[in-house]
Amino acid sequence: MSSTVLSSLVPVVFLIAIGFVAGRAGWIRAAAIKDLSNLVFMVLTPALLFRSMSSVHLESLNFQPVLVYLLGAALLYALVLFWLGATRRAAVLALAMTYSNNVMIGVPLIGLAYGQEGLVILLTLISVHSLVLLTLATVVLEIAVAREQAATARGSLSDLCRTVLGALRNGIIHPVPLPIIAGLMFAHLGGVLPAVVAQPLQLLGSAFGPMALVLVGLTLTQVRIGTHLKGALALTAIKNLVLPAIVAGLSWSMGLRGLALSVMVVAAAMPMGANVFMFSQRYEVAEELVTSGMAVSTLLGLATISLVMALLSRW
Numbered sequence: 001m002s003s004t005v006l007s008s009l010v011p012v013v014f015l016i017a018i019g020f021v022a023g024r025a026g027w028i029r030a031a032a033i034k035d036l037s038n039l040v041f042m043v044l045t046p047a048l049l050f051r052s053m054s055s056v057h058l059e060s061l062n063f064q065p066v067l068v069y070l071l072g073a074a075l076l077y078a079l080v081l082f083w084l085g086a087t088r089r090a091a092v093l094a095l096a097m098t099y100s101n102n103v104m105i106g107v108p109l110i111g112l113a114y115g116q117e118g119l120v121i122l123l124t125l126i127s128v129h130s131l132v133l134l135t136l137a138t139v140v141l142e143i144a145v146a147r148e149q150a151a152t153a154r155g156s157l158s159d160l161c162r163t164v165l166g167a168l169r170n171g172i173i174h175p176v177p178l179p180i181i182a183g184l185m186f187a188h189l190g191g192v193l194p195a196v197v198a199q200p201l202q203l204l205g206s207a208f209g210p211m212a213l214v215l216v217g218l219t220l221t222q223v224r225i226g227t228h229l230k231g232a233l234a235l236t237a238i239k240n241l242v243l244p245a246i247v248a249g250l251s252w253s254m255g256l257r258g259l260a261l262s263v264m265v266v267a268a269a270m271p272m273g274a275n276v277f278m279f280s281q282r283y284e285v286a287e288e289l290v291t292s293g294m295a296v297s298t299l300l301g302l303a304t305i306s307l308v309m310a311l312l313s314r315w
Contacts, residue, residue, distance in 0.1 A: 019217020046179040048205030053183025065260040072247040073098040100270035212274035228292040235293035240304040244268040269308040271301040
């Protein structure tokens with residue numbers, strides 16, 4: 001097993017384990033998990049996303065590898081929605097199969113494995129990764145919620161139209177897409193965050209990853225992984241192996257080669273990102289399965305990422 005993969009994934013597993021121990025020991029009550037979830041989703045996530053996007057100048061980046069990656073993720077997302085139906089559950093599971101932990105795991109791993117040049121390619125992906133995938137998931141989820149409400153209310157066509165328009169509005173005015181869009185607009189207008197604002201945002205944003213992973217561990221104390229092991233293994237197989245295979249196939253067919261191909265495929269092979277867990281909590285759907293899937297995806301990532309990187313080295 002690659003020492004690079006090991007050094008990147010062990011801290012993630014360790015943070016999840018800390019949350020699990022804290023929950024088992026009773027240091028954090030089960031009743032507090034929802035409040036901690038709201039803290040991460042409503043406060044830490046917007047701070048991280050706005051600060052990250054506020055310094056991104058899209059016109060200076062090479063997006064060809066990123067477009068191939070996002071095309072592969074969107075293709076898999078659409079296939080899952082088609083297979084499972086456009087419900088809240090399907091939208092969250094589709095996100096689980098396509099959203100990678102490219103920050104906490106990807107940045108150190110790509111930096112160690114491929115150096116600064118590879119890291120620049122990954123950071124280009126990160127600059128739009130959340131914007132595209134999380135906004136897509138948000139809009140699909142809000143439309144699914146609107147459809148459920150409309151089916152329950154059985155109102156008129158005009159009521160349904162108002163509900164769908166409201167869902168689209170909620171898909172933008174939301175703790176995830178809104179700070180991303182605001183940050184990009186801020187950067188495009190040439191804004192520079194003053195230190196008095198940038199430092200608190202940096203502190204809040206840096207707390208997101210550890211807090212989200214500890215929260216996963218806390219939630220695991222309420223979940224019997226054995227009950228969801230089969231589903232978690234299926235999520236892991238698709239996320240850790242099928243998505244990188246799709247990205248590799250598209251990259252090869254579209255003429256992407258060398259370092260760019262390697263970085264995109266390894267990024268696709270990363271375990272499930274913590275934002276998926278936050279979405280399942282937010283929309284109260286597939287929570288136990290996603291929690292189990294995230295833990296299994298991260299643990300098995302030690303082997304699957306090593307496998308993907310070994311195959312790439314022979315390609």
